Amino acid sequence: MTDAGMADPSGRRLRVGLDVGGTKIDAVAVDASGDIRGRLRRATGWGDDAVVESIASAVTALAEESGFALADVGSVGIGIPGLVDVDAGRVDHAVNLGVQSLDLATRAEQTLGVPFRVENDVKAAALGAAALSGVAGSMAYLNLGTGVAAGIVIDGRIWRGARGTAGEVGHLSVDPRGRLCGCGQRGCVETFCGGGALAKAWGRPGALPIRDIFDAADAGDPQAAGLRDDLFHGAAAAVRVLVLSADVETVVIGGGLTALGDRLESGIRAALHAGAEASPFMRSLRLDERIELLPAGSPAAAFGAALVGASITEKEIVPHG
Template sequence: MKVGLDVGGTKTDAVAVDDGGSIAGRIRIPTGWGPDAVAQTVLDAVGALGREAGVDLSAVRSVGVGIPGQIEPGTGRVVHAVNLGVEALDLADVVTPRLGVPVRVENDVKAAALGAHALHRVPGVAAPDSMAYLNLGTGIAAGIVTDGVLWRGARGTAGEVGHISVDPSGPRCRCGQRGCIEAFAGGGAIAERWARRSALPVRDVFDAADAGDASARQLRAGLAQGVAAAVRVLVLTADVDIVVLGGGVTALGERLLTDVAAVLSASAEASPFMRSLHLAERIELLPPGSPAAALGAALVGAEGDAAHDTQEALING
């Protein structure tokens, strides 16, 4: 049994995965604010899997945690998790002694990519060799899985497509550059530029655009252009079979998918090369409520075990 946690800004999703790869239990609890409370949330979530979901915690061999922010390569240390009130936290070091099993920590989008890849396996149909998971939330980032393995890159930056500038005279991005994909398509950037109070600013923008509001139409077009640019970058650099779109902004569902597919199709019209890539047919939405992020974290948590198993198999011939 392996446990995976997706620590989000407001809620933490936890799953227990049995040896056959099926989800044996799932719970959700609120996420605490600040380093101590975040570490406690991890402990509480594992406890709740036992108490509320009836998971036999003595059978758990590993815990993986997906968390927003940067993970220092090769460590369980998370830095700059701004949405959680965490500047720096040695998460694995803090919770491992309390949990008594190995704990591994990964960036939440990268973990979700691994989970989305695993969930894409339909019985009888092989999973795509390569997949990108493009997270459309407050910010924009992607995780890339090739041959079933998460591609982290040399410094863990692989997939940070949100900060590719697509317009040097575009809006200023929070990273300091101009015209980043995230400055056009990030939920946070759109909410800022829409500047009207709303619980669901991106949905408001779509509704106002449908009603004919010119500034909303411009923002909505920018969102579709930004997402389409990210899809192009992912396919043209990593040649992923499909790009799965997830994250809060994808609650817009087909309205978003249709816009993005239209931009991809329109930009392919003048280019036989782009047309040959069939990009509009290679994007999919992650189903609402998908356990991809927590499941992916469970897979990350067990990564060392897999390596260990392989090593044992080699030693034992």
């Protein structure tokens, strides 16, 4: 890791990055060399005030636990679900956080006296995944969580597109007779490989429904085997879309479902391989060799948020893995 993305002309040494999820905040402090100097997880608050407070307390707790002062923090970057206006530092429609519209950067800056920058969580994670996985050139980060979305990173920079829908592959239909999606369409990629859609289709109680599906499929349950196949099929479709439209070199897969580890990776690889069997063109793309899974517990999302924050003083983020 070089310090290209982390240099801070103001002399403050540390960049804090926060991945703000529906239940918890993952916070890291990154030094000028790009090394992670501290990390902690805190519960996320619900609603505008509680979200701001939980973010502020995550930063102060991180400083305390890691042994640095707030004065050492050059910037805080936040990755947060919802529609983010990066320039204004505002987030809208973060429904899982009880937030309708929040001037997050301004509110957090007023609370802590440190510059904040806000980015959509998947885009921030994409930036972090590109840096941590050492992928140069072009890559997509495919997030398989409750929902499905991707972020595209080209030469170390987030690809924004024209209207902020770059990488929204979760809502492309790949089966006109498929399950109804929460978005209103049928057979969206997300209905195949989104954790929320799969848990709903499974319909049985349990804290870890996707793991239950995999275990039941291993035990011979045909419904579970079908849903597991759907997951592999949907993720493979998302990979194909990203390569055949934006032509990224590598697709890095992250998100909650990566807790399944090799059970997930080998299944997606096999689906890509099987999908290419009849097609010399698809075989020539070698898609099964162009995916990689983030390790479970990877700090990519929070690390990417730190890179987003670092861009307050850097015009361009050019991390080198």
